[in-house]
Amino acid sequence: MAGSNPNAKPMNLTLNVWRQPNRHTQGKIVEYKVKDISPEMSFLEMLDVLNEDLLRAGQDPVAFDHDCREGICGSCDLFINGRSHGPEKGTTTCQLHMRKFSDGDTITIEPWRATAFPVNKDLSVDRSAFDRIIQAGGYISVNTGGVPDGNEIPVPKDLADRAFEAATCIACGACVAACKNASAMLFVSAKVSQLSLLPQGQPERKTRVENMVAQMDKEGFGACSNIGSCAAECPVGISLENIAILNREFLTAKATSNNLA
Amino acid sequence: MSWITKTLTSTIGRKIIMSVTGLFLCTFLVVHLVGNLQLFKHDHGAAFNIYSHFMGTNPIIRTIEWGLVLGFGFHIYEAFALTSRNKSARGAQGYVSNHAEQNSEWTSRNMGILGTIILIFLLIHLYNFFWRARFGSLDPDINNNDDLYSLVVSSFKQWWYVVLYVAAQISLGYHLWHGFRSGFQTLGLNHRKYTPIIKYAGYVFAVVVSAAFASMPLYFFLFTNEKGELAANAPTLIHAVASAF
């Protein structure tokens, strides 16, 4: 039963899915067939169909992360046919629809690959490294209460807009997954840019970038080679410009901060 | 570790060394290229040999030469350090299917391979010209300078050397295609107005520098006699261009 397009033909697909019981056990690709997939389905709904089939057959369903299914929570994280979030530009896995595939296609589905993102199970990975990077300084240190009136901190619209664009990062990790070096620079730079552009972010500007980069390195992410895969695969369009800003902030901070450690 | 070593061994610090040394090496390429253009003079290498004599003996140049050695050294060392870090960041289990060609340029992803080709070329090139000019014994030319020119011409008459040279220049071109703008990006020299200009300047730089270097062996291999004199049967266009020198 198709929605908008009564003529849409159901598809039969072959799925090559990475199966791995847990972090400590080696995984492998397993082939599955799914039948009668509507082109109106989202990619995750297609996996729901697979999982219901597996479950009814008494087999273990494929574990994958997902939640809001509207492209904003950043939970979904599949590497589909060699691309972060699949073939469609500016789209999370949950917003990718099966009309982008054809009957008879073989689709390879893998988890994000990075030392800093160990596999929990199957396609689900542990992205807590991102949280630890934010904990290292991705905030403005204000306690609740005692803050000035909102309009006492004017922000030029241009800066506010640029800060907003950097702030739209959903921390899905597609950048790390797509990067040849498994670098987290796009993620880190988005937060550093946002806060260094805003007047509220100035007091901690130097320590923030120093601490966040140190944590990023500690987590084992790679360096940036300015390849641009990250920005090309980013579902929300975070710009490479942010990485230049991060580099500049880092260099300036290291050269001028009073931090001798 | 002090703050300096910590900074310079961080991922961004290493990249900053890469970009500073890379951009410095770009300036070297310009100097080297301008000097080498003397090869095209129709003076049986006199000007070229004066230039090479100057480069080999001038104390300022000899000092800068050490900078160059360091520049290459750090550029290469950091490239290995970063590559090894980046490989371990991906982890032992890579992707079964990866279509990076759909989201990025080949040259950007293969700077290491390109750099390695350039390094191999560089070693051969250094042995063939630099080593023999500095430490070997070359015949004197008419001005009593070491006649490096003749060595160049005879080298460029060997097909395998020309192939190697041209292949290396193509690699260099691709290396610069990415490296030039990347150097600015890494240093944070980014602006919505100027970055597009830098990007296109980098493309022009890459093409011009590599094409100009490659033109030298091709010129001697295809269009000159054993002494480096332009052959009469060379195309008119080559004659026209050569007469400008």
Added chain:
Amino acid sequence: MLLDSKIPEGPLAEKWDKHKFNVKLVNPANKRKYDVIVVGTGLAGASAAASLAELGYNVKAFTFHDSPRRAHSIAAQGGINAAKNYQNDGDSVFRLFYDTIKGGDYRAREANVYRLAQVSVNIIDQCVAQGVPFAREYGGLLANRSFGGAQVSRTFYARGQTGQQLLIGAYSALSRQIAYGKVKMYTRTEMLDLVMIDGVARGIVTRNVVTGEIENHAAHAVVLATGGYGNVFYLSTNAKQSNVTAAWRAHKKGAFFANPCFTQIHPTCIPVSGDYQSKLTLMSESLRNDGRVWVPKTVEMAERLRKGEIRVQDIQEDDRDYFLERKYPAFGNLVPRDVASRNAKQMCDEGRGVGSTGLAVYLDFAEIIQRTSADAVSQKYGNLFAMYEKITGEDPYKMPMRIYPAVHYTMGGLWVDYNLQTTIPGLYATGESNFSDHGANRLGASALMQGLADGYFVIPYTIGDYLAQTPPKPVDTQHPAFAEAKAGVQARTEQLLSINGTRTPDDFHKALGHLMWEYCGMARNAEGLRHAKAEIQRLRKEFWSDVKIVGTGEELNPTLEKAGRVADFLELGELMVDDALARNESCGGHFREEYQTPEGEALRDDEHFAYVAAWEYRGENVPETLHKEDLQFENVKLTQRSYK
């Protein structure tokens, strides 16, 4: 049991200030001796955890997500209200209070709502200081828009991603406290029971969803910020994992559940396209500012359209029924959510729905595109149009959008007093998980406001009052109550795994959702509700004898998690039906077909139903007991809504 709402004495505008003065304070040196558990890290949870940690309490925060930043608050689009009156258009705390009470159809507590309006102004200040990139005017000051039919522009926004930006603000405050070691964060950890010692909340039992480990956590107080229960309908705009489990387990331990039948249906969602549909996507309400809602005038024409015999372009202007404009000339397409939703359903019930399922109406932008330009429309709604096209594959610049109502928010939740404390001492509920501020219907841009108000500005004061009266000696997980609760959780997990039936948890969830939507959705009647009650009971029985789960409890097992949540929804669903049956009136999101005006509008019965229905759990398969908290309206006059 008499419900004591603990509303402070005195004039409305002074209650909160007076109360803040009267609450007992915890000595600053003693704060570190108190542990507080916060479950959920959405706006309400993250803000509470961060603020409590800043005060010096030891906080343990829990989320079943892989990161606190993924809570469903992140998906809120429109904005957040605050009575700043920056626009000089006559807004005030009292006006925001009044609009919220009226919008809630007079089923919310005056004192709570007034406090919400009061602290709304602090929320904006707080978020700006955190670096939340709100929309700005060219002069650098904050921009506002009018939202959800409000007469004033009081909504602050960050494009269509306000919830995301506010949540990241709260998440960053939380992250800072995690870094300081004042918050111990437990991700991918699900609360499965509440632990009570001597009648007060003393901890929780959790399951690590990756390792399956079941653990006890002790504290002096527990805050639930676990969101709403809209997923009882299976299809809703809620995130897939949103569930009622934490709140429901607390309910079964003695926390009353208030107004469960108050659910909000949002009129502008992308319609269901097939049985496989896993969730619904909301399109911002702002689309109704410029889009015109219509269906074909005749059933016959609608049928031909559904079969693909004619195209939408073939339907002449005269054959289109702009039913909202026709029925409500004054408000037209901008009638409140519940009215717009019910009318859409009515059109589809008449057989005039569009799309292949017949469960959709058109939202047409042709006129505005013609009057201005496609570019101008794109400036305003570009991201929404792109999202629509991504999901449906249709270009709304050329074809009218198809929309249909979907469950969006639940006004009901755990009953709380003025201090946000449930009927269990030491157990608090904040944000969507409590029932407190929205009455029978929530206004647009008010959910974010309430979540942050509770977390930043209410709980930090009110929980101190409780803790100050609790001795600061450590709570020990060695107490038998913990072992008992843990054993209960383990037994339930084993029971679920041992059934090994034939139907998947999703199967049951879909069946339940269908019943809820049909009989306890946009419009309800006694007969349908009674039918649904019997069906839910039958379904629940079947669930416990026929559900199929594979794998073990000692691994990442999403099916097991799902089954546990569906089991709780199957119990909650029945309570919602009971509540809807007991409320013999129509108000806000609760529309009982028996109670409507001759024009088909909701007919409230203030004389008999101006109360909060708080339900008490009394045991498996025992009917719950209804307690009533009478609502006193001293500052507003109760009026009937009219949008004619």
